[in-house]
Amino acid sequence: MHSSADSAQRPPQKTLAHGLRARLLPLVSSSKAAALVRVHSGSHDAPIAYPGLAHFLEHLLFLGSRNYSAAEGLMPFVQGCGGQLNASTRERHTDFFFQLPASQFEEGLHRLVDMLAHPLLDPEAQLREREVLHAEYLARAQDAETLCDAALGCAIDPPHPFGGFHAGNRSTLPVEDPGFQASLRGYHCRFYHTGQIELLLAGPQDEGVLQRLAEQMDAGLAAHPYVSRKTLPLCANANAWFRLQLSNAQPRLHLAFALDQLPERAGPALDYLSVWLASEAPGGLSQRLREAELCQSVKLRTPYWCAGQGVAVIELLLTERGLDDRAAVVDAVLDWIAFFSDDARWQPCREEYQLIRERSLQNAEPLARLRYWVEPQAWGLDSDEAEIRQALRSLTAQMLAAPPLVLTTDMSDCPPIETCGFPLRLKTEPPQRTAPAAWHWQQPAMNPWLKPNIARREAVDITPALRWQGPEDMSGQGALFLRWQWVHGQSSTALWHAVAHALQPAAWAAQQAGVTLRFEDFGSAWCFRLEGFAEAIPAILSDTISVLSVPPAEAFAEGVALANRDAALGNDEMLIRQLLKHLPRRLTNAAEVDGQPAFIGPGSLSRRWQSAQWSGLAVGFAPSLGGPLADAIYSLPGTPAVIPTDHSKPAAVKRWHDVRGDGATAETGFLLFCPLPDRTAKCEASWRLLARVIEADFFRRLRSELQLGYALFSRFCQFGEQAGMLFAVQSPRASAKEILEHVVKFLDDSAVKLADQADSEAERAARQAGNQHVDSRADFRAQAEQAWQCLQAGHELDRSAEVAAEMRMLQQQDLMAAMDALRGDDASWVAVANAPAPDLSWR
Incomplete structure (x- = not known):
């Protein structure tokens, strides 16, 4: 192994x-x-x-x-x-x-x-x-x-x-x-x-x-020696407080530290510090500030880092109380840094940090590993721990030696200022003062999932609602997928947000333990996924079921607020990414039974779970992990059931979802999803190949030739049980109607190009795509994802091999037939945009 x-x-x-x-x-x-x-x-x-x-x-x-x-x-x-x-x-x-x-x-x-x-x-x-x-x-x-x-x-x-x-x-x-x-x-x-x-x-x-x-x-490459460059001193205006006006963004507090003349190992020392700053562990900074109702999350990022100097920013997502009492937040963060820099913290925290880094690298994809090791002095088994410890002392000493720059970002009115770059509405503020509080910080609790203590044994009896796919993965990975289907219509997005918010500490701890936790809303179903270090997954599932079933009371109010914020579209995240979060919920025809309620609570969620039927898939687990996994599965909310999939063809209608909400943005975001017209393996194979054939042309036409925008793509993808083709464009100048017209024109031109291309070219592309579809199964995560997509769509687990076989045999006329089906008058299209439908042909 x-x-x-x-x-x-x-x-x-x-x-x-x-x-x-x-x-x-x-x-x-x-x-x-x-x-x-x-x-x-x-x-x-x-x-x-x-x-x-x-x-x-x-x-x-x-x-x-x-x-x-x-x-x-x-x-x-x-x-x-x-x-x-x-x-x-x-x-x-x-x-x-x-x-x-x-x-x-x-x-x-x-x-x-x-x-x-x-x-x-x-x-x-x-x-x-x-x-x-x-x-x-x-x-x-x-x-x-x-x-x-x-x-x-x-x-x-x-x-x-x-x-x-x-x-x-x-x-x-x-x-x-x-x-x-x-x-x-x-x-x-x-x-x-x-x-x-x-x-x-x-x-x-x-x-x-x-x-x-x-x-x-x-x-x-041309051969020349290294070119050294001069680094100028980095100095900041000490104890300066600023306010930046941002529309439709949650209030945040940014503490910026200008650091210079740092020792060589300051890079891994800062990474070490960032792990503990952002820690969601009981007793940690983030949890204590949340309990004090001052902020919701903490993270550290470095907008600049080079040659022994850098700008480190501690970013805090503020509550209303935290916005009113920012000086208390600043004082708490600095007090925590002083506590954490004490030598008594080093040994236990260092050992846990090493486990976290080892686990993150253990099952990382090749590119993720390269992006880790390219960073100078990234922590490894050969790192000099004494030098990192000394660098941490130097780093925290600089952070505490002078007050940080304090920047508040919210929707307060600020005047525009002259800049040579990005437009800013910014003003200075007098520094706030507060009486220092006695926080009595404690060593954060250790993440129990890093060293899971489970009694291995094989399962005696497992419900048929959970499918098992073997064999055991030899690199120690596993994947567990669970899906709750609502018997009556669609769930409230506010309830989903409440549960998702309550799961954030678990997602953080799972990530440290080498497991990705995802909780997704597909409108008529919720999906919970755990993928990564197999030995930790039974413990993670067991410990998070109580949060899934009965989140803390404060999560419900937060769920309503998050659902309202989600609907408004803000500036906290790229527009096209916000629309992609909306899309899966819009692909179901079920009406949202609760709408956007002003109040939700444990009773609302309990009723939802009572009407839910769950099914799932476990991939790659050793037989000896079956017992602990079965014990956890037994406590899941809802009723286990082998849920039949809707095999009806998608309705031949064009649906448009305007998701502007109350938010205003200068850009247009547009998504077009075209579901598969039928369920056959040949149809899926031809659409997958067509998506690959046109992807580069779509990017080049709309981005380089038409210059519609910077962020755009097309690809084959699956959301829950629905698979199909997705086109996505974010544009600073084109309307949603114009983007749609460009997409339609691109498809028309692509049909002409396909008709003119040599048969041998399509056959070569088909063989290559079919081989790669099979080869990808050697990658555990791709294999697990393919299997889960098959089950969600109502297919057997050998569906991907069937699709690959069909793909290898595709010919020119099959690609043209797929393009005709994609473009036809009876095609089912679903558009999501921050704009109204262009005409009455859209429902």
């Missing part, structure tokens, strides 16, 4: 012949491979005259290179393989990363090195991409966290670049100017070479193969 200690071994770094630094991580049991490139230059290294140039170049690298056109490059290639890909420009580094089936890894790396070394930087493509980047700027100008960081930058003493504008927009990127073009190419030449780049590779290939692939990357 793969141990957590193996996962915590830091992959050694080696310097290759031309200067590229590489870390190689062979993962024998994985079906996927991943690559991450870190270029040691970022937005703070761009010419001052052209804010956003580094970010702009990151975008441009995906738009074609010497050996691969934009249509053949890394992004469409990874999308066509069903993989994932992204890039990120930070202050002092830029990351490019992807994950895909291991069989396609080398082809992906060829594209990656070519786009890094030989980008086309075509002027026409630059003009189009500038509009995409400007759309991203407009979206970020609505984002609460972005505006908060911009406001904090106003308190940092110049000339440190943290206070500057680096995202870029239409006005800062004069593509037509020869001087800008010279700077763009000069920046690429200065930083995109072996001396400035780290490469991390992970996959099932042996180390020799990964070494060969790394050497190919090393040889394909």
